[in-house]
Amino acid sequence: xxxxxxxxxxxxxxxxxxxxxxxxxxxxxxxxxxxxxxxxxxxxxxxxxxxxxxxxxxxxxxxxxxxxxxxxxxxxxxxxxxxxxxxxxxxxxxxxxxxxxxxxxxxxxxxxxxxxxxxxxxxxxxxxxxxxxxxxxxxxxxxxxxxxxxxxxxxxxxxxxxxxxxxxxxxxxxxxxxxxxxxxxxxxxxxxxxxxxxxxxxxxxxxxxxxxxxxxxxxxxxxxxxxxxxxxxxxxxxxxxxxxxxxxxxxxxxxxxxxxxxxxxxxxxxxxxxxxxxxxxxxxxxxxxxxxxxxxxxx
Numbered sequence: 001x002x003x004x005x006x007x008x009x010x011x012x013x014x015x016x017x018x019x020x021x022x023x024x025x026x027x028x029x030x031x032x033x034x035x036x037x038x039x040x041x042x043x044x045x046x047x048x049x050x051x052x053x054x055x056x057x058x059x060x061x062x063x064x065x066x067x068x069x070x071x072x073x074x075x076x077x078x079x080x081x082x083x084x085x086x087x088x089x090x091x092x093x094x095x096x097x098x099x100x101x102x103x104x105x106x107x108x109x110x111x112x113x114x115x116x117x118x119x120x121x122x123x124x125x126x127x128x129x130x131x132x133x134x135x136x137x138x139x140x141x142x143x144x145x146x147x148x149x150x151x152x153x154x155x156x157x158x159x160x161x162x163x164x165x166x167x168x169x170x171x172x173x174x175x176x177x178x179x180x181x182x183x184x185x186x187x188x189x190x191x192x193x194x195x196x197x198x199x200x201x202x203x204x205x206x207x208x209x210x211x212x213x214x215x216x217x218x219x220x221x222x223x224x225x226x227x228x229x230x231x232x233x234x235x236x237x238x239x240x241x242x243x244x245x246x247x248x249x250x251x252x253x254x255x256x257x258x259x260x261x262x263x264x265x266x267x268x269x270x271x272x273x274x275x276x277x278x279x280x281x282x283x284x285x286x287x288x289x290x291x292x293x294x295x296x297x298x299x
Contacts, residue, residue: 001168004031004160011158012038019095019155020133022162025212028133029093031162036089041129044088047081052094059102060118064109070119082115085128095132095155096141103148110154130155165207165214172202175211179218189222193229201232204243261296264289268298 011018012035020028029048036046054062057071065080081090092098098106109115114125132155141147165172176194184191207213217239225234263282271277279289292298 025210026162047085048091052097066118067120096134096136
């Protein structure tokens with residue numbers, strides 16, 4: 001994380017495109033906002049777009065806007081996200097989900113810094129700093145022909161990878177305190193103290209939902225519990241369930257086999273290999289003992 005923040009410090013002042021990668025919930029949009037706030041564009045808009053819900057005309061309308069009468073339902077002029085982010089930062093979340101057929105239009109805007117609204121004839125020039133985020137490997141998508149290579153290299157000027165929370169568990173206490181500080185203001189409720197046992201439990205968990213999952217859990221505990229401290233018994237059962245050891249599949253015949261091999265081997269050692277004496281100790285006939293030794297290949 002120190003390396004990540006050092007890269008942010010170095011890249012933020014310059015108008016270069018940044019591509020943030022990492023699992024869902026690692027805080028990619030938060031990092032994009034930090035880059036924006038440390039840049040010369042901090043006083044201008046930060047506009048976030050979720051590319052995962054856009055395609056075709058909806059994509060063009062969302063990013064470029066439209067003129068009145070451009071299509072059914074276009075009852076007034078509408079600015080797109082590029083115009084709204086003029087002078088500031090445009091954040092493309094889930095950029096890997098950009099429809100392939102729309103990627104060429106998007107690339108053209110990046111190359112020319114200009115576009116026309118849907119149904120319009122006027123060329124609109126824009127000045128935006130682009131930050132993108134993805135939880136997928138874009139190079140794999142290039143190989144599958146679902147993401148344009150030329151667009152990838154336009155976005156991939158300064159790459160930043162956010163590690164998952166399970167790889168930076170030392171940050172959990174600080175994150176918990178930070179979220180509690182925010183919740184005290186949001187919900188106007190007294191701030192509880194967090195018991196060390198709770199943090200120990202948090203450290204045992206792998207957090208597949210990453211920072212977002214931790215934030216949501218802290219808010220849930222904060223709201224439904226009253227008290228001066230957060231204790232282990234306040235943690236919800238559906239969270240604790242994930243920490244339980246999974247039940248291993250047990251083959252009863254295999255268990256019996258291992259137990260018999262161990263018992264016969266121990267008795268044979270103690271009796272110096274005398275099978276009749278061993279059979280007596282094991283309370284079985286010498287014939288049965290001989291059969292088991294051969295069956296289990298006991299030396």
